[in-house]
Amino acid sequence: MYYSDLATTYSAVEQTSGTLDKIEKFSELLTRASADDIESVIALTMGKIHPDWKDEPEVGIAEKVAVQIVAAAAGVPESEVTDSLRDVGDIGEVAEQLLSKSAQATLFSEDLSPNDVYEALDEVAHLTGPGSAREKISKMVGLLSDSEPLEAKYILRTAMGDLRLGLGDMTIIDSLSVAFTGDREARSSIERAYNVSSDLPWVARVLLSNGFEEVTSVHPQVGRPIRMMAAKKLATSEEILEKVGGQALVEYKYDGERVQAHKDGDKVVLFSRRQERITSQYPDVVEMVTKHLKPEVCIVEAEIVAIDPDSLEMRPFQELMRRRRKTDISEMRDTVPVALYLFDILYVEGEDVMDRPMLERRTLLEEAVSDADRVRLTSAELVNKSERLDEVFKDAVATGHEGVIAKAVHDDSVYQAGSRSWLWIKLKASYKEGMADSVDLVVVGAFHGRGKRTGLYGAILAAVYDETTDSYPTVCKIGTGFTDEMLVEMKQRLDDLGRAERHPRVESDLDADVWFDPELVIEVIGDEITVSPTHVAGKGILHEGGLAIRFPRFTGRWRDDKSPNQATTVEDLVEMYKNQRPEGP
Amino acid sequence: MFHATLDSSKTWKQIVDALATLLTEVNFVVNKNGITLTQLDSSKVAMIDLTLPAGVFQEFNCDEEMQLCLGVDELTKISRRMAADDRLEFDVGDDKRFEIKMIGQAERVFRLQMLTPPDNQAKRPDLKFMAKLEMNSDALKQAVKDIGVISNHIKVTADKKSVIFAGEGDTGEAEVQLTTGEDSVIYDLDSKEKSTAMYALNYLSEIVKAVAADTVIIQFSDDKPMRLDFGIAEAGSISFVLAPRIERR
Numbered sequence: 017m018y019y020s021d022l023a024t025t026y027s028a029v030e031q032t033s034g035t036l037d038k039i040e041k042f043s044e045l046l047t048r049a050s051a052d053d054i055e056s057v058i059a060l061t062m063g064k065i066h067p068d069w070k071d072e073p074e075v076g077i078a079e080k081v082a083v084q085i086v087a088a089a090a091g092v093p094e095s096e097v098t099d100s101l102r103d104v105g106d107i108g109e110v111a112e113q114l115l116s117k118s119a120q121a122t123l124f125s126e127d128l129s130p131n132d133v134y135e136a137l138d139e140v141a142h143l144t145g146p147g148s149a150r151e152k153i154s155k156m157v158g159l160l161s162d163s164e165p166l167e168a169k170y171i172l173r174t175a176m177g178d179l180r181l182g183l184g185d186m187t188i189i190d191s192l193s194v195a196f197t198g199d200r201e202a203r204s205s206i207e208r209a210y211n212v213s214s215d216l217p218w219v220a221r222v223l224l225s226n227g228f229e230e231v232t233s234v235h236p237q238v239g240r241p242i243r244m245m246a247a248k249k250l251a252t253s254e255e256i257l258e259k260v261g262g263q264a265l266v267e268y269k270y271d272g273e274r275v276q277a278h279k280d281g282d283k284v285v286l287f288s289r290r291q292e293r294i295t296s297q298y299p300d301v302v303e304m305v306t307k308h309l310k311p312e313v314c315i316v317e318a319e320i321v322a323i324d325p326d327s328l329e330m331r332p333f334q335e336l337m338r339r340r341r342k343t344d345i346s347e348m349r350d351t352v353p354v355a356l357y358l359f360d361i362l363y364v365e366g367e368d369v370m371d372r373p374m375l376e377r378r379t380l381l382e383e384a385v386s387d388a389d390r391v392r393l394t395s396a397e398l399v400n401k402s403e404r405l406d407e408v409f410k411d412a413v414a415t416g417h418e419g420v421i422a423k424a425v426h427d428d429s430v431y432q433a434g435s436r437s438w439l440w441i442k443l444k445a446s447y448k449e450g451m452a453d454s455v456d457l458v459v460v461g462a463f464h465g466r467g468k469r470t471g472l473y474g475a476i477l478a479a480v481y482d483e484t485t486d487s488y489p490t491v492c493k494i495g496t497g498f499t500d501e502m503l504v505e506m507k508q509r510l511d512d513l514g515r516a517e518r519h520p521r522v523e524s525d526l527d528a529d530v531w532f533d534p535e536l537v538i539e540v541i542g543d544e545i546t547v548s549p550t551h552v553a554g555k556g557i558l559h560e561g562g563l564a565i566r567f568p569r570f571t572g573r574w575r576d577d578k579s580p581n582q583a584t585t586v587e588d589l590v591e592m593y594k595n596q597r598p599e600g601p
Numbered sequence: 602m603f604h605a606t607l608d609s610s611k612t613w614k615q616i617v618d619a620l621a622t623l624l625t626e627v628n629f630v631v632n633k634n635g636i637t638l639t640q641l642d643s644s645k646v647a648m649i650d651l652t653l654p655a656g657v658f659q660e661f662n663c664d665e666e667m668q669l670c671l672g673v674d675e676l677t678k679i680s681r682r683m684a685a686d687d688r689l690e691f692d693v694g695d696d697k698r699f700e701i702k703m704i705g706q707a708e709r710v711f712r713l714q715m716l717t718p719p720d721n722q723a724k725r726p727d728l729k730f731m732a733k734l735e736m737n738s739d740a741l742k743q744a745v746k747d748i749g750v751i752s753n754h755i756k757v758t759a760d761k762k763s764v765i766f767a768g769e770g771d772t773g774e775a776e777v778q779l780t781t782g783e784d785s786v787i788y789d790l791d792s793k794e795k796s797t798a799m800y801a802l803n804y805l806s807e808i809v810k811a812v813a814a815d816t817v818i819i820q821f822s823d824d825k826p827m828r829l830d831f832g833i834a835e836a837g838s839i840s841f842v843l844a845p846r847i848e849r850r
Contacts, residue, residue: 088644091801091846093753093770120801121844122645123726123826146674147625151643158644161844 017053019128021045022060023167029181035484038183039190039200046195051225055217056134061188063179065138067215069241069291075141077156077175082107085153089160089168090114105517107176111160112169122161133159133171140175180520184486188216196223202231209234211243211434212370214291235368238280238313241287242362242370243434247421247442249453250595253405256422256441264422265374266405267396268412269442270357271333272321273577277305280313290579297339300349304356308391311384315363319394323355328389330355330416337576355390362431374429374439398425409443419443436588453592455480455565455584456575458488459510459536460519461528465503472503473510477528478540478568480553482586488534489523489553489562489586492542497569509536509574523552534580539573542566545593554586554593563589603631603667603693605658610683610703612834616653617680619811619839621673623647623804628718631693632666641723646844647804648723653837669699670718679711726842728828730820732759732792736779738817738831740786742809744777749802751775754846756799757821759792768802788816796823799846808841 025045029038042061049057059065066072077085079101086107087094092114100110126132136159140152156175160168173179183191189210193203209219209231223231236242250256257264275294276287284302286295295302301320309316322335331352339352361381362370369377378396385393399405399422409420423429424439432439457478465474475495479488498506513532518524522534548564555562563586575583607613620627623642630637635654641647655661683689683703690702698712744766748755752768752775759765764787766777781787798821814831821827824847830840 088801088803091754091799095771116849118846118848120644120646120846121826123641123648123842123844124645124724151625154643158646161644161646 017048017050017057017130019130019133019167019171020164021048022057022130023164023170026061026170026179026181027166029183033182035182035187038181039187039194042183042188043191043194046191046220049224051221053130054220054224056130058188058192058217058220060130060134060137060174061179061181061183062185062216063174063177065134065141067291069214069287069293071293073141073144074177075137075175076177077140077152077172079107079176081149081153082172082176085156085160086111086114086172088153088157089120091118091120106173106180106520108169108173108180111172112165115160115163115168116165119165120157120161122158125162128159128163128167133174137171137175178520182485182487184483185210185216186483187486192220192223197228202228205232208232208433212236214241214243236315236363236370238278238315238363239285241276241278241291242315243291244274244276244289244317245432245434245440246436247440248436248438249442251443251453253402253409253422253443256443257400257402257405259438259441260422260424261426263398263400263425264405264441265378265396265425266399266408266420266422267359267394268357268415269418269421270319270321270394271330271416271418272319272354272357273333273336274317275301275320276315276317277301277309278315279305279309279311282306289577289582297345298354299345300354301356304388304391308386308388309384310386311364313363313365314361314384316358316381316384317360317362318356318358320354320356322352323390325350325353328355333573337574353390355392357392357394358385359394359396360431370431370433372430373427374423374425377431405443454539454541454571455491455589455592456537456578456582457491457540458534458580458583459506459513459538460488460490460522460532460534461524461526462510462530462532463493464529469503472507473530476506477524477526478538479522479524479534479583480586480589481581481583482523482553483581484586486581487521487523488519488580489555490526490551491553491563491589492540492551492565492568493526494540494568494570496567497540497571499572502570502572505574525550525552537575537578537580537583539571539575540565540568541571542568545589545596554590557586557590558593563593602662602664602695603669603691604660604662605691606660607658607689607691610680610685610687610689612657613689614680614683615811615813615833616651616837617673617676619813619833620649620651621677622807622811623649623841625673626716627669627671627673627676628722629669629671630666630722631663631669633663635661639723639725646801647808648726648842650725650840650842651833651837652839653834656836657834667693668718669693670716671699671713672716675713679713682709682711726826728820728826728842729822730825730828731794731822732796733789733818733820734759734764734787734791735789735816735818736764737786737788738809738812738815740779741817741819742812744779745802745806745809747777748775749806753802754799755802755805756797757819757827758795758797759790759821760795761792762790763787764790796821798822798824798827799848800827800843801846804843808843811839811841 028041083097087097140155193200210216274289278285284305288294322331339348412420422441460479461477462473463475465472475493479490515531518531542565544566546566547561549561551564552562638651684705687703687705692700701711703709748768752770756767763780781790818830826844828842833839
């Protein structure tokens with residue numbers, strides 16, 4: 017396969033708007049891929065040379081550098097590139113236009129394959145040290161000089177980490193299913209393999225070369241994060257018990273950072289919910305895992321909670337995040353010590369136990385942990401009456417916990433990697449006021465403050481994540497819930513993310529004063545979800561308008577532990593809207 | 602084992618400066634005949650081909666062929682530390698380090714760690730040229746600078762009697778015309794038909810900076826690479842090949 021095949025398909029995918037059409041076009045291309053190039057094809061399409069958890073550098077070409085690259089490759093002055101960038105708005109398109117007029121030739125030109133492009137970008141990503149900035153530009157110029165204008169457009173976008181095709185992970189999975197099994201029936205098995213391995217290019221190659229059977233039997237591997245299972249939310253204990261089948265294991269919800277610990281002898285790796293390696297931030301947790309987990313090899317999940325060094329009492333999540341941002345770990349380890357509350361086990365001594373029912377896993381976990389002051393299982397109780405669930409909830413809140421999670425215990429109560437599942441349901445303290453659920457929103461824009469807030473942001477524009485189109489449609493404008501300190505911190509945190517134009521993946525009908533790269537995730541509660549003419553989230557799914565959050569307020573929780581595509585999704589929002597009961601009299 | 606001496610630090614500086622125009626890493630191939638280097642820059646737009654016969658050096662011993670792969674940044678920094686009348690000694694011993702000794706009022710030694718050489722040696726592109734000319738190198742440098750005032754690329758045209766360097770930009774046009782004849786800066790011109798090609802000035806102006814000889818030979822064809830040859834370090838020679846800028850319609 018040539019990269020030009022990929023570029024032609026990208027162009028066709030970009031020009032159609034329907035998800036099914038996109039799947040059809042992309043899957044047709046996938047049928048032409050071979051075992052040798054499918055991994056490059058998927059990685060390039062995802063815009064990620066390596067999965068996050070591999071801790072490899074990203075290509076990360078900034079727009080300013082991209083301008084220099086295009087200028088050199090097209091043999092035009094930088095000012096010409098900047099001028100047409102102002103008109104066109106997308107550097108990829110600028111490259112396509114300029115390169116079709118004139119181009120620098122290379123001494124040995126070759127038709128690019130997806131592997132050529134992948135390897136060249138990987139090389140660029142790995143250049144470090146003195147002279148690397150110049151070398152990066154030079155390599156990219158060589159790559160663009162070898163490519164046709166249309167290829168250049170997508171190579172450049174990939175290098176900048178944003179292909180802008182509206183092909184999200186889920187749509188790529190659909191396309192793989194169609195390409196290699198004929199229809200979308202197989203998508204859930206492929207998705208499961210992805211959730212267990214966190215490596216979609218690899219899954220694609222297994223699918224192509226070993227067949228669908230092999231994909232259905234993908235097991236976890238120590239050192240490779242499993243995409244975390246997440247909980248749904250409901251407002252009352254009655255609903256929760258009904259949903260999980262009458263009986264639930266009710267666990268305290270600790271106000272900490274969720275971690276997935278992989279242990280192989282004395283080698284321990286800690287992954288965050290965003291699948292980042294956080295091993296070096298928590299040397300104390302590594303020690304706890306080595307000392308207090310009996311199996312030689314295992315994968316467990318736990319909540320890391322900040323505690324008071326003297327009283328050992330729990331401290332709020334913000335304390336922990338403060339520690340996460342610090343570089344002087346050894347000092348923070350003493351001032352913000354942590355405790356580890358374990359709640360699940362997914363793999364033990366070579367055996368995949370994700371498909372065992374919840375209580376069996378809980379027993380395995382009990383057997384695996386030798387309790388200590390700061391290492392223990394989450395407090396949990398088997399409950400079948402809603403009154404009791406409410407009592408446990410009250411106790412949890414009274415003792416400084418966030419609330420409770422009720423987990424199904426029936427035969428099918430498996431660990432559903434990567435999904436937000438009705439098997440786990442959250443009842444949180446904050447739901448007692450206003451909207452039933454809090455949401456995690458992505459900050460995409462802001463409006464300048466006036467009066468007391470001059471120089472700061474007066475309100476921010478927030479978005480949810482749309483999994484099918486891989487974009488961020490807005491849901492509300494938030495102007496309340498901020499203390500002065502929060503506003504100052506908000507400004508600082510957003511400083512590096514600012515941009516003059518709306519980010520291409522942000523969808524908004526409102527015109528913000530400042531736009532941001534969709535990066536920062538914050539927790540927000542509101543009064544209710546309403547249909548809105550102003551906001552675009554879920555537009556067309558339910559009614560004429562999109563969905564909006566009414567009277568939104570910032571809770572003060574910065575969700576540094578979440579990446580933007582782990583924010584509340586359009587699908588979540590639609591479900592919350594449907595579950596919303598009419599207000600009482 | 603490799604050992605060589607060079608009486609003139611100026612010659613060494615010229616070599617390093619010429620390589621630094623395009624490369625961040627140099628990969629010398631050393632054998633009993635001397636030192637050679639054939640490398641593309643990382644954009645594959647230009648190539649350097651360097652030959653330093655053993656005779657360039659006062660002493661030269663190399664018992665088996667070896668590759669010396671070094672960082673250009675380090676070489677440049679070290680060559681800046683050389684005094685004009687320093688004598689140089691180069692050695693590679695069993696410790697696999699490249700040793701540069703400067704012998705003057707003091708005896709100074711720099712030992713450089715060698716880098717892993719690239720997997721494959723660059724091959725030379727197979728080129729035939731329609732136009733060939735030999736000219737004064739200062740005149741070439743001036744012409745490149747003149748065109749650079751207006752343009753970021755240079756169009757070279759040669760016919761039987763003259764060579765024209767031209768460029769255009771947003772602000773206007775520039776042209777330098779050189780004709781053969783007595784007292785001309787064009788010493789020799791062999792172009793049966795008219796040939797025209799365009800090259801990026803950011804590459805070309807770097808390359809002409811490296812010319813330390815009095816004359817330079819230029820060869821090119823319509824919309825094809827240009828080759829520049831000039832002498833370096835008396836008996837040595839260096840050539841640069843530069844791919845053209847192509848206009849598409």
